[in-house]
Amino acid sequence: MSAQNPFDQKKAAILSEINSSQPDLSPKGSIDRLCLPIIKLINSHEDMVTTSSCSGRISVFAEGVKDYKGNVKVGGKGQGGKWLYVSHDSDKVRGWIDTLNTSDQEIISGTVEDNLIASDGSTRYLLYKYEPFILHVKCRNFEMASRLYNVAMACGFRESGIGSNNLVAVRINIKLDVPIGFVDDKEKLNLFVSPNYIQLLDKLTLTKFEENEKKMKELYVKIENQIINGNPIASLEAKKEQETKEERRERKRREGLERQRKAKDQKAAATD
């Protein structure tokens, strides 16, 4: 194997891990099915490699033991909280609550009692969440990171950003974050919303899954058109849209100098 630069080494290592049959480092141990097309597309470009991804998920989280100020207790039982349910599959949204209603872990339906409103910060909430697609892409250089960032932003992934070492985070704001109950001192799960409200949340989560998948497909097409099969003019246009008045003036000045220089070079070449 010939000597490679650090980016190529990292890319080769990541691709070999993706293509192996070993579980990866995520809790789930594998790449989400819906992420595979965009991961394959991005990795087909020699200046990009995907480092982590999540296709979007529903989760139900039980908070850990807290003190009266709401600070998580160190060493307490249930410290740090735990996920009671996680699924990346829209077919596994409806019915999640039945999987929690077991002999070990009974769910008590109820309402918000007055004493809960008056309680201190130690209440351990049950949180229902929908989190959208997120993708991290390491780029060979800042120019590549910038191109990917601009395409993602223009496609509605408005919480994207470039981090250290040309690592681009592609993020969108399609979320649900709903307190649906609490864990009592006997570790039982108490709901303070109705079964119908849970069904409504599940229905909303399904629309989030759809919206999210639609945005993922849009992003796929934009990356394919503007980066993989991209022409430099398109990326220059994108740049023009982003720049401020001062930057535009500065760019025009540079472009003018460049034209003058070229004209001079041509003249020099003609008279040589």
Added chain:
Amino acid sequence: MSAQNPFDQKKAAILSEINSSQPDLSPKGSIDRLCLPIIKLINSHEDMVTTSSCSGRISVFAEGVKDYKGNVKVGGKGQGGKWLYVSHDSDKVRGWIDTLNTSDQEIISGTVEDNLIASDGSTRYLLYKYEPFILHVKCRNFEMASRLYNVAMACGFRESGIGSNNLVAVRINIKLDVPIGFVDDKEKLNLFVSPNYIQLLDKLTLTKFEENEKKMKELYVKIENQIINGNPIASLEAKKEQETKEERRERKRREGLERQRKAKDQKAAATD
């Protein structure tokens, strides 16, 4: 006034706007009180200028008219939706619902009816949100943007990112995003949660306001210590923590070459 580069021009224009008594371009027309210290701190550095901010807020949003697929109808009444309540002030969290319960706009308390669960995508939801502090800072160069980004990330603002033109977005994930009702075809607001549940949400929002303010203060201190009064060693340490194995090897190699070069220069200087 002497000639300035584009960054200094932009910074001067922004500072003069901040210091004027004219309303700014935000819907509220002024900078949130809680943002003032950190904005002042950041703008005291010659290589940074704040371009927009929000100190965190509670909001209640009524979705606009949608078709059965959930797409927003163009030209429909209420198209695009509207904010029924927005406040950046934790003293104005409790009691928001009373401000909506007017003769013009009655709120109907209720539950989630079966027909709502079965309905198509056209339901116009009432959404209760808490959104945390967000800040945009334009930096003179990428090095400065990178330093600010690293400090923000290390301080728990894990959704931060660098955008185009060295604009850093400082973001944190402290959120609530809860469907609490819907707008019916007579434009009336129907809740499907109980008054006690709303009170509980308000209580949770107040803890979010507190947590958010605590994080803002932490960020202030970190920026002050590590950037404003910062020493280069601290920023080098932060860099070491972020880098990959390959990048570490590459840095070590560069540092080695640098040492050799210096040693050679000293030797040359000594023999000159």
